[in-house]
Amino acid sequence: MRLEWGAEEEAFRAELIEFLAAHAPPEARRRRDFIGSDDGSLPGWARAWQATLFDHGWMVPGYPPELGGRNATPVQTLVYLEELARQGIPRSLHFGGYAIVGPSLLEFGSEAQRAMAPAAIRGDTVWCVGMSEPDAGSDLASLSTRAELDGDSFVVNGQKVWTSYAMVAEKCFCYVRTNPDVPKHKGISVVIIDLDSPGVEVRPLRHVTGAAEFAEVFFTDVVVPRGNLVGQLDDGWRITMGSLAHERGGIWLEGVSGCQRTVDDLVALAHRRRLDRDLAVRRRLAAAYAEAQGLRALGYKGFAGFAQGSSAPEHSYMKLATSELRQDLYELGLDLQGPFGVVTDPERAEEGGRWPHAFLVSLAATIGGGTSEIQRNVIATRVLGLPRG
Numbered sequence: 001m002r003l004e005w006g007a008e009e010e011a012f013r014a015e016l017i018e019f020l021a022a023h024a025p026p027e028a029r030r031r032r033d034f035i036g037s038d039d040g041s042l043p044g045w046a047r048a049w050q051a052t053l054f055d056h057g058w059m060v061p062g063y064p065p066e067l068g069g070r071n072a073t074p075v076q077t078l079v080y081l082e083e084l085a086r087q088g089i090p091r092s093l094h095f096g097g098y099a100i101v102g103p104s105l106l107e108f109g110s111e112a113q114r115a116m117a118p119a120a121i122r123g124d125t126v127w128c129v130g131m132s133e134p135d136a137g138s139d140l141a142s143l144s145t146r147a148e149l150d151g152d153s154f155v156v157n158g159q160k161v162w163t164s165y166a167m168v169a170e171k172c173f174c175y176v177r178t179n180p181d182v183p184k185h186k187g188i189s190v191v192i193i194d195l196d197s198p199g200v201e202v203r204p205l206r207h208v209t210g211a212a213e214f215a216e217v218f219f220t221d222v223v224v225p226r227g228n229l230v231g232q233l234d235d236g237w238r239i240t241m242g243s244l245a246h247e248r249g250g251i252w253l254e255g256v257s258g259c260q261r262t263v264d265d266l267v268a269l270a271h272r273r274r275l276d277r278d279l280a281v282r283r284r285l286a287a288a289y290a291e292a293q294g295l296r297a298l299g300y301k302g303f304a305g306f307a308q309g310s311s312a313p314e315h316s317y318m319k320l321a322t323s324e325l326r327q328d329l330y331e332l333g334l335d336l337q338g339p340f341g342v343v344t345d346p347e348r349a350e351e352g353g354r355w356p357h358a359f360l361v362s363l364a365a366t367i368g369g370g371t372s373e374i375q376r377n378v379i380a381t382r383v384l385g386l387p388r389g
């Protein structure tokens with residue numbers, strides 16, 4: 001069997017390649033597996049790059065031009081995601097705005113809120129997403145940040161945690177409890193909170209890498225206009241499902257392609273360290289290659305179902321498998337360096353300290369966006385049809 005795209009898709013890819021060659025900044029090509037900056041700030045090149053993608057209709061190709069796209073088909077969108085992943089070029093360093101907030105505003109927002117979507121997708125407005133709390137992570141419905149209606153305003157009190165980019169964001173897409181007297185899923189709403197409002201305090205938190213990319217956000221008697229409610233009162237749970245519908249069918253490609261690139265880099269590393277004849281190393285490399293290829297095939301199978309309008313249960317496995325594979329790959333990268341694997345000094349370490357840094361970053365991928373344990377629960381109940389434990 002030979003898998004290949006048709007002439008139309010290849011023409012689409014060629015146009016993208018030409019655009020990337022002409023416009024992608026060198027910094028975008030260097031980022032491979034490093035996320036963010038040490039203080040969580042968004043570099044100027046990244047903001048300019050996101051705006052350039054939007055202005056040329058390459059930010060979210062499935063959207064119309066006024067939303068940074070070109071009305072691309074699902075298959076073209078897959079080709080787009082594949083090519084960006086192949087070249088290791090990110091679109092944005094703040095995922096929440098274009099991937100969560102923009103689509104949610106378009107689907108659930110008032111007319112005034114829908115008008116905020118282009119700036120969220122272009123990255124002109126930086127958003128953070130306030131879901132997790134100290135006692136509500138995997139069990140998001142237990143959130144307790146309270147928003148009480150007082151005339152034409154809500155008064156918000158409570159705390160969020162692990163809020164990515166809260167230090168640089170202007171607005172928070174915030175999940176709050178508006179009704180404590182009904183079953184927990186039914187008393188949640190979403191409000192837009194301007195982070196410069198009186199009573200908001202943002203305290204940066206450090207990742208295991210030392211970079212401060214997320215924060216605790218405290219709300220004390222924060223007054224939020226009623227018009228900032230997104231969707232209906234107490235109906236916020238529906239919005240938790242909001243994500244980039246145009247890309248849902250292909251978003252797995254980023255994870256798989258990242259793994260494939262890392263396997264290639266491991267082969268090069270084994271060669272440099274003269275370990276490419278070591279049988280144990282060869283076995284681990286071959287197993288990693290086979291797993292990445294298998295995941296890609298599974299992703300395409302899921303995409304075929306998605307493109308024909310059915311759900312793609314394979315995709316609930318992809319996040320789990322790619323995030324765990326990535327950890328194994330970086331661990332292998334450390335093993336190949338022996339005792340030098342833990343050297344982080346960019347001057348002395350292999351590839352500027354990339355491997356230990358990426359290993360630590362990879363730990364986050366099995367937590368954020370739903371932990372591995374939660375993914376396994378989803379697979380058990382929704383894919384395998386097992387009863388809840």
Ligand SMILES: Cc1cc2nc3c(=O)[nH]c(=O)nc-3n(C[C@H](O)[C@H](O)[C@H](O)COP(=O)(O)OP(=O)(O)OC[C@H]3O[C@@H](n4cnc5c(N)ncnc54)[C@H](O)[C@@H]3O)c2cc1C
Pocket residue numbers: 128129130131132133134136137138139161162163164165214364365367368369370371372373374377
């Ligand atoms: C890099 C990064 C960025 C993030 N950015 C954001 C953000 O921008 N906004 C935001 O709101 N949140 C963000 N988060 C938070 C993330 O969504 C939560 O960490 C995640 O949902 C898990 O919640 P928790 O940390 O409270 O862990 P908990 O839910 O307390 O889980 C603790 C442990 O118990 C396990 N566990 C929990 N419930 C079950 C169960 N039912 N069955 C089996 N095991 C279970 C978990 O798997 C985990 O191992 C981010 C996290 C990371 C790592």
